[in-house]
Amino acid sequence: MTTHAFPHAPMDDCPFMPVFGPPAIMFDRGRGTELWDSEGKRYLDFLAGIAVVSLGHANPIVAESIADQAEQLLHVSNFFANPVATEAAVKINTLLRDATGHDGQIFFTNSGAESNECAIKLARKHGGRGRHTVVSTLGSFHGRTLATLAATGQPTKHEPFQPMPEGFRHVAWGDIDAIRAAVDGSVAAVLIEPIQGEGGVNPATTEYFRAVREICDETGALMMVDEIQTGFARTGRWFGFEHSGVAPDVVTLAKAMGNGMPVGACWARSDVAAVFEPGDHGSTYSGTAIACSAVNAVIDEMQRLDAPQLAVRAGERLVAALTALPGVVDVRGSGLMLGVQLVEALDAKQAYADLLDAGLIVNAVNPTTIRLIPPLTVTDAEIDEAVAMIGVALAAQLTAGQG
Ligand code: PLP
Numbered sequence: 001m002t003t004h005a006f007p008h009a010p011m012d013d014c015p016f017m018p019v020f021g022p023p024a025i026m027f028d029r030g031r032g033t034e035l036w037d038s039e040g041k042r043y044l045d046f047l048a049g050i051a052v053v054s055l056g057h058a059n060p061i062v063a064e065s066i067a068d069q070a071e072q073l074l075h076v077s078n079f080f081a082n083p084v085a086t087e088a089a090v091k092i093n094t095l096l097r098d099a100t101g102h103d104g105q106i107f108f109t110n111s112g113a114e115s116n117e118c119a120i121k122l123a124r125k126h127g128g129r130g131r132h133t134v135v136s137t138l139g140s141f142h143g144r145t146l147a148t149l150a151a152t153g154q155p156t157k158h159e160p161f162q163p164m165p166e167g168f169r170h171v172a173w174g175d176i177d178a179i180r181a182a183v184d185g186s187v188a189a190v191l192i193e194p195i196q197g198e199g200g201v202n203p204a205t206t207e208y209f210r211a212v213r214e215i216c217d218e219t220g221a222l223m224m225v226d227e228i229q230t231g232f233a234r235t236g237r238w239f240g241f242e243h244s245g246v247a248p249d250v251v252t253l254a255k256a257m258g259n260g261m262p263v264g265a266c267w268a269r270s271d272v273a274a275v276f277e278p279g280d281h282g283s284t285y286s287g288t289a290i291a292c293s294a295v296n297a298v299i300d301e302m303q304r305l306d307a308p309q310l311a312v313r314a315g316e317r318l319v320a321a322l323t324a325l326p327g328v329v330d331v332r333g334s335g336l337m338l339g340v341q342l343v344e345a346l347d348a349k350q351a352y353a354d355l356l357d358a359g360l361i362v363n364a365v366n367p368t369t370i371r372l373i374p375p376l377t378v379t380d381a382e383i384d385e386a387v388a389m390i391g392v393a394l395a396a397q398l399t400a401g402q403g
Helices: 060-072 083-100 112-127 146-151 155-161 176-182 206-219 240-244 289-305 307-323 348-358 380-402
Strands: 027-031 034-037 042-045 104-109 133-137 168-171 187-192 222-226 250-253 264-269 328-334 337-342 363-366 369-372
Touching (some): 083 250, 083 264, 083 289, 104 112, 112 146, 112 250, 112 264, 146 155, 146 168, 176 206, 187 206, 206 222, 289 307, 307 328, 307 337, 348 369, 348 380
Parallel strands (some): 133 187, 187 222
Antiparallel strands (some): 027 034, 034 042, 104 264, 250 264, 328 337
């Protein structure tokens, strides 16, 4: 196999389509919160593959489950059942029944966008002809397929691909009057994140989430919660919606569910799921045994570790240390999904670059916010090391700004 040097200049030398820009670093090994690049330099990963490797890189329990399954059965198609998918579906249904009080069913996908695609199709079938609009919020992120891009409340991302699919409406985030006005008889569902992740780590208030539930109850629209980034203990509860005490009708999942194995799911209350009939939806790899072996290991291990509590405890330590740093205005979010709001004089992109240089991976979700979403298994020592690096990077920028 040909190996390619990174970063690429010019991009023509790169074997990938140029949608991500030149990759900054080539990583070839990870363990827990740590990553090593191809030159042997160590990094602390406080991005976790964008909230994916919540149990850490190369988690031995997940690795063993995948390896065992690979020797047993990889895939059989949806004409047949396999015990691994059945077990994973029961586990997820149990978690969501405990969280919502409703029995439900799931459809397995290969990514977050596909989980939302399934939810959007389900909402259209549930709403019926003339009632197909999906309302979502400005600043939201729901995926890159055409329908999920249309649901994503970021108009600049739509522009190169106009015309967008019809049937999507966006409202201001957190504005109860705006969402009440937008949800009329043509609306099949509201699709909403408990904390906008890509949009800047913007938590929904309890009042807002409860109002959305009420509006959906009054109009008959489905409340569909996108838990792709917030789900599986990231925010200190198994699912982000639990913080507000409301029960959604549909929940979409991916990311941490496979700890790096590409797998997702769309869950719906049984009476909602029942509108789907054979032939309405499908995917070759839905419920494939190899992906579901990772899901089973992730859920078992998260339960053994009490992952929500890990997120709460580590989050508290991180927030306390970060808020004390010069240059930090505020730390928002919940559990281990945190947005560090910097003073206006600081540049989050510069901080990202300086921290990468120093050996800490974070990302800039807007010009003045750094997002921290480390593995839930991050240690106290790693938190202290990361905070020290952030302190040095911000202080250097503040000093340079004064000079
Ligand atoms: N929904 C949310 C809230 C996300 O954060 C993401 C990805 O960042 C997606 C959907 C899309 O997931 P995927 O990239 O796996 O398609």
